[in-house]
Amino acid sequence: MSKITLGNESLVGSLTPSNKKSYKLTNKIQEGKTPLYSVAFNFIDARYFTCFVSAGGNGINLYNCLEDGSISLLYAFADEDKEEEFNTASWACGVEGNPFVVAGGEKGIIRVIDVNNEKIHKSLVGHGDLVNEIRTQPLKPQLVLSASKDESVRLWNVETGICILIFAGTGGHRNEVISVDFHPSDKHRFVSCGMDTTIKIWSMKEFWTYVEKSFTWKDDPSKFPTKFVELPVFTASVHTDFVDCNRWVGDFILSKSDEILLWEPILKENSPGEGTSDVLLRYPIPNCNLWFIKFSCDLSLNYLSIGNEEGKIYVWDLKSCPPVLVTVLSHNQSKSVIRQTAMSTDGNTILAASEDGTIWRWDAINKEQAVTVEAQPPPILHQYRRREGKSQLK
């Protein structure tokens, strides 16, 4: 944990909403009674940008958001094994562009669903424990990363069902990995975080030949020479608690523990593994102390939305510095924990997957006439007292 000292402070967002943009509740649907842990818009194929997938219990549902606030159900899948509880689902696609949905959960088996044919394309076996998150490489949507409780992150080729790389070992995570995210432009790089409170940046550059090999592999996937990547490029300790969500924003990283931080990893060019992290901005989220509450951003990274324990949704402006809270979405019937939000690619629709099994849809109003931003409050610098002794550490 890097200490915050003079000249090292970060800018903290104020919790007074600017109301630059506002949203209205346009729909609420109930998917059984099992908690929903994941909801995600398609961001791979522009034709399907209005479609989203939800995962919870043993069910995976695909929906389409219509203009008028309606939601249409496209597909509904259910695992025959009632013990399965999906934690995460992500869109991907085959080499021919056919849509896949990749989901994983309690059993640790990653299911690749060929949506058009309504069947399992592959079941990826390998993780030693449950899967917490799956993310798709936007530049090469056949590649997915999975973060697991078995302390590893694995890179898979969903087309061929091959486990290409395993990121674990000497420099790996020391507890559950909860979140991963591909770098938006550097296809070799990704970031992972987890219960060991660290955030790690990994590179697969040296192993890229294996990634290419995985596309042409004709043999049994289990015979593929899967490689271990043991040393990350960089390990940051900017949080003191579980880190349960992280995303790249340019070359900065947004990571969430009990608050969301935007920080810059400063790597030393010549000595891999070394570097410093500089926390620039802080986005406080009230009542967000449970773990496994994940935020989401729109495709242009203009906004970030995150739910909390009380069923409220905080929308932050990612393009302003110091941080500006856009709005807080709340409804008196929304009382359960919102585990995951999903922002549509244009940022005009926010979906919230709640633990009571409901999905809430919020649509932006007054899209054109943005309210003039009120005079921005002066930046508040966040300062910590120097801690004395370990015991006072939060």
Added chain:
Amino acid sequence: MVTETDDSDSSGRIRIEDVVDDDIDDDAGESLVEGLDEKLNHLKRKIQGERVRSIQERFEVNKKKVDVHVTTPFSSNGGDDSDVFCTRMGKPLCKLTGFPHGVAERDYVPTKDVLSGSVRLPSAERIPPYTTWIFLDRHEFHSDVLNQNQRMVEDQSVVGRRQIYYDQHGGETLICSDSEEEPEPEEEKREYSEGEDCIIWLIGQEYGMGEEVQDALSQFLILDASEILERYNELKLKNQQNVEAFSDSGFKLGISLDKGLSAALDSFDNLFCRRCLVFDCRLHGCSQPLISASEKQPYWSDYEGDRNPCSKHCYLQAVREVPGGSSSFASKTEEKASEEGCSKADSFDNPHDPAGGVNLPVEKTNTGSNNLDSSSGIEQDNKTREKREATRLEDSSDLPNLSNKKQKTAVLDTKMPLVNTISRLEGDQGGKSETSEVNRDSGASLKELAEYIPDKTVHDGGSSSFKPEHGSGKGTMVIAEMSETSQPSTEWKPIEKDLYLKGVEMFGRNSCLIARNLLSGLKTCLDVSSYMRENEVSVIRRSSTPNLLLDEGRTDPGNEDDEVPPRTRLFRRKGKARKLKYSTKSAGHPSVWKRIAGGKNQSCKQYTPCGCLSMCGKDCPCLTNETCCEKYCGYADKFNVKWKQFSILYKFNPAVVFNTGARKVVKTVSEDVIVQRVNAEAGSVRALLLVENVIQMFAEIAGLGLARFISCGDGSLGEAPRRGEGQCGNMRLLLRQQQRILLGKSDVAGWGAFLKNSVSKNEYLGEYTGELISHREADKRGKIYDRANSSFLFDLNDQFVLDAQRKGDKLKFANHSAKPNCYAKVMFVAGDHRVGIFANERIEASEELFYDYRYGPDQAPAWARKPEGSSKKDDSSITHRRARKHQSH
């Protein structure tokens, strides 16, 4: 010091001059502290203002990147197949109408239920849980015991960190923080931000570092006053250095000349494992203690007279001009040299008096080469060496001005065959074979030289004092030139001094060699020789105690401000760690650890090579520690490893005295041949690597032999599984002759280990490998593992515990059984404790393996035991927050 900055924006920034002026004018020194406060606040505002600006700037830069990223095209080609999806979008399963106009916060929202899954996904069979682990065929030292110099592995220790373990079933959280037991680990070095530095520096410059100022600063920055003073002094030093560095546009050699040689050699001294003979050893870690050498390799000796001037800057050029001088000292040196040869032989004899009365006379002059010849791997090297030698001998006989040169060289060559090999390797590698030629030719100790021609060496750069008597004018010119060129380099930088000292160590007082090999481009031979003369006294003193040279070479005058070498730091740390009072804890073994099947409660002692001189006495640490001396003991360090010709080793009668109380092994490998010391030759790391391979081979061969006799001779480590012709377990461990183990679903629980082929009783199955962690670390990890109900900890010895959780072998999956078919045994193999798994009975192919984990009698699961009062309370107060995934339980 105050720089005027661009005031274009930023309200928070204030020009310092104004402030300073105000303060001084108004308060006129009477109320220093008050003015100080104000200034501090100004500074703070300024720094914070700058910080805000810097954040904003960086944010903007990054924002542009974001925009670029966003515009990257996304694939939306879509094959024919994807039309299916489009069709479905047109004809969904059902439509859930929304409220296009929105719903107010208080309004009732009707819930629309969604049909449950219409498409069934066939169930997939799950695999037993495990934590991702890495295959390890050898124990690996866990990095918490390594110091910062270990660059390979990042510190992954749980000690000193708060570990939060999430218990899924209870929704409960366990926090293993360090706050409870142990004393605070060493305070990490505080990192100062630029802002703090700036304040400390500016204020210090302005007001001095009086107590008042210190107090004010300490309040302001929430720091100890002493820390501030310390930091201020550091900054001061840094600034000075910066200035110096600026003015000194020195020679660049890849390493800073201002650093001492020891800094440059740091990686060699610290990262090189003297037991495994590799860099970055993952078993023993870095910064192993340097055991002082019991003997010193004699200097290269040759005599002066035959030497050709190494260059036009050679001091010999000058010396030769003096008639008679060279010849007289040449003959004298020859005498000396032969004397030295004798003493060398004597010193060779020393290791031949080991305890235990083993005395194997070995033909000294030949053993080295025999040794080499018998090793197939380096045969080639050897041949080329011989060839070269022959040619070179011819060459040298052609050289003028040589009397008994040839004979002399021959003697030398047989005396130190490996020395030459090494230097040759070095030469070959570096592509400058002339180096080795010179090496061979030279080596005369310049002590003699100094005695005989005290007045004739070039001194004080004065060419006038050096009138050639029958030389040509050329000589004068050369000298004049020399004194000119040597003028700018008369300053000796620390590294040059260190290099010089190393040179003396390697080549004796041969300025030609030193200048050419170590100080090439930095100093001329002439410089070296005059420096040598200046430092004559100290050098002689030093060279008579060569060990000091290595470790205390840095005490060379003008070099005192060097940092303490890192290894000292490690020692300190280690020493401290040992004092920690967790012995009571580990005696109770709170966690469920696997233990030695021998059932002995007292664990083995970790072996650390002792530093005894040629013979171990009563004070030998190995003796007091009740470990055996190993080949790594004593002068084993710095490559002065004396190896027996391995044929001898094999014939070697294990005349080893194993007293139960004081097990003491004779230094088996001590009697014999030299595999040369290559210690710390700055430029010759490449050569070293080559030599390393050679030595590795020896090490392995010797290691095998050694292991063989230890295991067979030592009854105290359990009955050696001797089968027929003395095939013992250690051999198999070393050779990794293990059975094929299969990993599969256990019939009992989780994963299990299965045997591929059937084995008979006492057969060696494989090794239980893992990370080597300290007991303290194991205590921490044990707590976490017990929670997860799976522990791969294995008590190894008094210092270490094996943890196979993340790194290990398939054998870690063998389950516990009260009626096991295997047993585990801690074995002492080549100085390391290792765990072998052996068959307890005949085991058929594809049978599952079990062994008795030997849980201690008091090993109730950790969570059943009462927590230790206050500490637990402490923890629960921190537990609160993000511990739970679910809200209510």
